[in-house]
Amino acid sequence: MKSFGFSIAKPRSLEIDGESLERLHRLEEKEPSFKRCFNCGGCTATCSAGQFTDFNIRRVHNLYRWGRYQELGEELRKCMLCGKCTLVCPRGVNLRHLIVSMRELLNEL
């Protein structure tokens, strides 16, 4: 059977309040345009790193929201900061700054 790359996620538990909520607010403070994202996935489709790996900016957003920082830290290292995502974003989300800000906030952990 042809594999389309879809699979069912394994059961997991998320700690979505407490620290992660505060961190979300701090990220929104640093880069307010984060709130405008409507998850169209344009950034992911154009991403340079995404063409080589399973790096997925939409997933990056979710990992941050969920507070799965360990995993996120590893993901973010794949980004080449080329800026294509920022340029295609139909909502004007400053994704380059968002990624740098995320890395800065994660570094404080």
Next chain:
Amino acid sequence: MFHPFVIPFCIGTVALFGIIGIKFTRWIKSLDRKQITIFRQHFLKGMFIPAIKEMLLEGLFHRKVTRFSRRLGFMHRSIALGWFLLIVVGFIEATVNLKGKLHAPWYAIFYRFFEHDQFTASSRVFADIMDALLIYVLIGIGLAVAKSLYAGIMGLRKTSKLKLFDAVLRYSLWLIFPLRLFSESLTACLYKNGGFLTQYLGDLFNPMFASVMELPAWTAYSIALGLFFALMPFSRYMHIFTELLLIFFRKYGVKESEQATGYTKMELSACSRCGICIENCPMDKVLGVDTIQPVYYLRDVRNRVAKRITADNCLMCNQCQSDCPVGIDISSLRKFGRNKQELDTHDNYQYLDKIHSFNAIGRVVYFGGCMSHLTPGIVESMKKIFDAVGQKYWMMDEYRSICCGRPLLQQGFINQAAELRRKNTRLIIESHSKTLVTSCPICYQSFKNEYHLPVRVMHHTEYIAMLMQLGKLKVKPSDLKVAYHDPCELGRGCGIYEEPRRVLRELVQLVPAEREGKDSMCCGYNLGNTCLSLESQMRLRDASWQNLTINHPDQVATACPMCKKAFQHASHNSVKDIAEIVAEHLIQ
């Protein structure tokens, strides 16, 4: 020939040269190994005379300031050259009078106070020359006072805001020359030893008043000089000496390294806080952000209070660097401020090892660049051009784009950028090609200045210009009116202004923009700034667009996919890359 009133002046002078000596030694000692090696290599090549010439041209004649604005140049020149000549001519005058005998420095400086019997023809001439020079300096001071009150007099939009200490010192500088005029006039009143100006003024005074005031006036002059000299090394006026040292080292090939060194400290101190960098800064001009310009950024770095945002909120369009009369390498200094050592990790891009090189012997390697993936028209046109001249090529990033690493480097990720450079270098070297053509000025600058590639690196405008010069490209001109936008990275970044224009002149009618060439306005989408919101970028873009379309062109041409993308939605006018225009005008 000594009088106690010269003591403040003497203390000031000793302090000045002592502190300068200590500072210079410290800076030179902390140059890094690479810089010292380059200095040594150039040392044997006899750069001494050109270095001295440049120091004189800049230090005394203020050539670059004059190039920026003639009025401003006149102001600086009259103070610097005038004061220098006052010292030199004063020294000659004193030496002539003593028939070549050695004399103390204060003797020449306060010459009129010490020498009263001046009735020979030569001493009259000297007195008149000194007066003329004093007038020259006073005109400069007058203009400086006027400029501080209203910058528009000097043709500037704004003047830099100074901190209190610098402002106080500026007043003491302004005071020095009127005090000199006053004291010399008083002495001329008593002893008739003045030149045309001082004697004229002296005759207006009452001799009683003059005899009372003479010593206090000279003392005030000495104190003003001494105070200014002693405080000078801690103020902006230190740039007078540091700039000379900087020019000297620069002439000997010394450049900024990857990390801050003694050379960086020299550059920091060589900034004269003139504020010319504010003048054309798009961040100030369009967005009204007036805290991030080099004059303020360097001030904050000097005082160790620089915030990350001051370093980050800059387009890196290099306008300030191209205007800077001292020629400070502002981009490098800003990159030091952006250093993200704590985030900068190693081995991030192992996934790029999967890409294999292509044996491209005899072919041109074409690197579209990430942004060209969003403007497929440029890539298509380049392919058409390669085919038209029968040049085989290998497009290195045809299906998947690899970043050149410059965006990371600009944001202070030094290790990560170096890793990307290593990956790309491997691919290029293994292709065995001799030429690399790129469509993106960001990549071009990176390949040219940051990589050390054994191949010829060309931007596509250069490549097309070369093809046209060789007569390989058959094109049919049209009468379309086109304005050309100089991308920051290509123009000010790499100095490519002429090639794109040469190509366009062959094809279309080139109409000028309001500001172009090295004064071209950034499109606002420059990757150098990560903090700008889309709204601010759009305001910058609109300003740049207005500047471009002042002569109502039918089309706007650019040579950068980023600029093209930025302008695309600015208006209904079509925006084309040069490669696209060439492809449209090809004779099949």
